[in-house]
Amino acid sequence: MRAFDYHQAVGSEQAIERAMRREQARYLGGGTNLVDLMRETIEGPAMLIDVSNLARDIEESESGGLFIGAGVTNAELAADPRVRRQYPGLSRAILCGASAQIRNRATVAGNLLQRTRCAYFYDIGAHCNKREPGNGCDAQEGFHRYHAILGTSSSCLATHPSDMAVAMVALEARVHLRGRDGERVIALTELYREPGERPDLETVLTAEELIVAVELPPLPMAASSEYRKVRDRASYAFALLSVASMLELDGATIKQVRLALGGVGTRPWRAWKAEAALRGRPANAATFEAAIDAELAAARPQSDNAFKVQLARRVVISELNQRLAQARQGGEAS
């Protein structure tokens, strides 16, 4: 690890100002990803601006959604009673990520911006276009069982590893950013870029842009949202596949649906195509199958991760069937 300066920010304005003044400055959340990468010499910022003490609140927004400060810890967010009631799938997603210790440190913004776990990205002896554009990608023909089948390019297969982000893209989260030109708000799905030729460019953030909050819009059907994570080890492992889902019926027809996938995409994967193939259609097995097939048509599986096509198909169908059963039960109850 190389030596660096450390600055504890007292406010977001001041943090941004610092970041603008200093070359190679980086914001620091809980440090559970960035500091690891510094130890591995994958990252080497000259200065860390600690923003983990800023924006620590969760507030109800006027519209009835939630406004989550960027510095809220993963543990706090998962345990928040409003989150558990209105967005239980999000709580579940956070709790099946990392470990209790890490969740106690990790922040919302840090979680969204955590970097891939690709072994070749982590090993300075290997070729990686994400570390060094144009350097090549050893994962293509190497160990890529954890890697993406959607949104990949010949330059990069790296998965976005966050569970929380998958649940949040399903919830249509919006990210509040603040930078040299003031504030802007973007959909979380717009935050991430696909690797294309430049896998080193992971987000649309400018260098000094700070995430200040994540806003979850009100979404009644999210009260029965779910998150299922699939992995060999029962805990403390990244997803081979994860599915965030929620469904609302209108009689026997699917009125509304949200579906997002983790472990298979180069970014937290909102399954737009599947959703389009579900909305307004009869809620049955044939629809579910057609929908996931529509989503996976673009999949580019490699030798070691080809199983994910089949896996995603099965788990998504199973999850949709369960959401359907719950929605029917809920319908009967009311």
Add this chain to the structure above:
Amino acid sequence: MNPFTPSHDTRHEEKPPGALAGDYWRPDGSPDPLGSGLHAGIGVSLARVDGQRKVTGQAPFAAEFRFADMLYAALSYSTIANGRIVDIDTRAAEAMDGVVLVMTHENAPPLRTPPVFLGSPHGAAGDDYPVMQSDRVHWNGQPVALVLAETQEQADAAAESLLVRYARETAMTDFEIAKSQAREPDSVLGGPATITRGDADAAFETAAYRIDATYTTPRHNHNAIEPHALTLAWHHDGKRETLRIHDASQCVDLAVTSLADVFGLDPGQIHVTSPFVGGGFGSKTLWQHQILAAAAAKLAARPVRLALSREGVYRVVGGRACTEQRVALGADSSGKLQALVHTGVAAMTRHNYLPEPFVQATKCLYGVDNLRLAVTVADMHMLANTFMRAPGEAVGTFALESALDELAELLGMDPLALRARNEPERDPLSGLPFSSRHLREAASAGAERFGWSSRHAAPGSRREGEWQIGMGCATATYPYQRMPGAAARITLDAEGATVEVAAHEMGMGTATVQTQVAAARLGLPVETIRFRYGDSSLAGAVLAGGSQQTAAIGGAVIAAQRALVDALLARLEDDSPLAGLSADDIECRDAGLGAIGNAVRFVSYRELLEQAGKREISVEAKAADSEEKSHWSMHSFGTIFCEVGVSEVSGEVRVRRLLGSFDCGRILNAKTAASQFRGGMIMGLGLALMEETWFDARSGRIMNPSLADYHVPVQMDVPDIDVMWTDIPDPHTPMGARGIGEIGITGVGAAVANAVYNACGKRVRDLPITLDKLL
């Protein structure tokens, strides 16, 4: 809660437990009286004597010792598997704050290649690759530079800043290619690489029921909770140079003799201690890091601490080799085996002596007239593979015991019944009688407690929601050993006794159990026993390996007890109540010596010392030669039972129940033994379901040198584990015990695989059993 009543199938003479052990190792000898089950202190759950020190941070580990003026070391590792170092630019590193030395092949002192374990009787090294003596690179991860600095952070930063240029040469890093050029190794653990009895291939061809399958197991790496570390200092008093090392070691004596070779010293000049070790599993021997640290300390003329990072352990310390094994079983319709072929290939190097001995268990488990066993090796450019808990048996039983399960299904037989059908009367290869084999009892007691009879023979018969539930079992086994070289010193004083053996405590409970055994042997309360170990200056040489430490120490303490009693009897006054008695008439009881069978004839140790006019009496003795294995086939056994759920949707496997029923002779401490068994079985779960080194076949580089990517079981993967044991003493071992350190991991891989098959009808022959193999 032991369902077994100690059996008297062995010739127990009615000696009290404190009587001196005779020649248990000889056919006409008598069992160690301490194994009889009559001593209340043997078998009880004495809590760890060092438990409080450990949980309160008072137990010092190798990287916690310090010397004044000490420097910190960091290593830099090669990124190629074969070739030359063209150039190492050390200038930037040397100019960095706190940096005292950058050592490379250009300035390293001459270091002789260390003697290798199994290659030399005093070798502790994992391989005989030269240590920083030239520009040659032999494996991806080889240390190419060592930096010493005033702080660890400075050393790390400098090591990272080194720029190394290589000239790469072709390397054999692909097992698929290497195995096509497999060779027969010179020997496998001192025995032949190929063993045949009868004509297995012909018998297989004509057998009515046949299974012929290939099983593969991946590389595994060592992940002891304490990464390898040492703190060391050279001293020179003008006349003589000495080297003092606090190491994390499971072989302090071999470390000394090996380092003496490397540095051209007399073993007396080196002192290695290792009071606490955070797990060894076969890895805490001698690797390049200790040699490099000592060399650098010499160059810098200052003490040094080197603690490997987790990645460092993967780069510098060998792991378990990958294997590809064929098992062919032929049987008649009653299930009687007619032929057994177990052959295969394991990755290896030309620089070590351990072909992964995956046929070990197959040598003793089943009675079959036609047997062919063969181990071949595929040479690769890699760090030498090494011992890892039950080397051979851990992966060999996966293949063999999976094949047995496949055969049972083919025959329509219960897998336990098939195994019972093939229980041998004598050792199938040597023809020797077993010293004590109660596998049948262990299996049936385990089956009963596990509820094996509720298993459905047809796969896929049981389900709970999306979970398909299945049960499987497999046999566990590990050989008994008592390696030569053990000795013990007993010092008796008014307070109690000190027992000293150059043995090791790596968390297994050795210090506790040996305290307990010494107390029982000497007739003293446990609180008055001080057990000292982990120090090369102590008596004898005992390796904490091969599950043999308990027996080896036991043999040495038996000899020392006799020497002590002889010494005390020699100093008796003429009118002593013990006058005229010989050692064999004596029993150690109530903190003194008494005549066997006579409550009145007794003198306390205190009185004996007083009468002899001594504050203490100290004796040292060597264990009797380990002759027992030439008279008997000696092994521990067990049966592992497992229940798994396999998700029909995701292919995820979750182990719901696990039980091990063992036959390992006398169990000395129920608590530490249960922990050993459970620990081994958890490691077995890792082997079954997740452990796998990502060895990149293109570069020979290990791509997952971290616990984030190299998965071992976490709490949620481990169900309640039930363990039980026969507790039947082995009449031919010290204390009637046979060693329990490694057997727990054996059989587990197959028990899980067999349960997975029973759950969902998919036979996975390739470890680990990950969900993609079950979709």
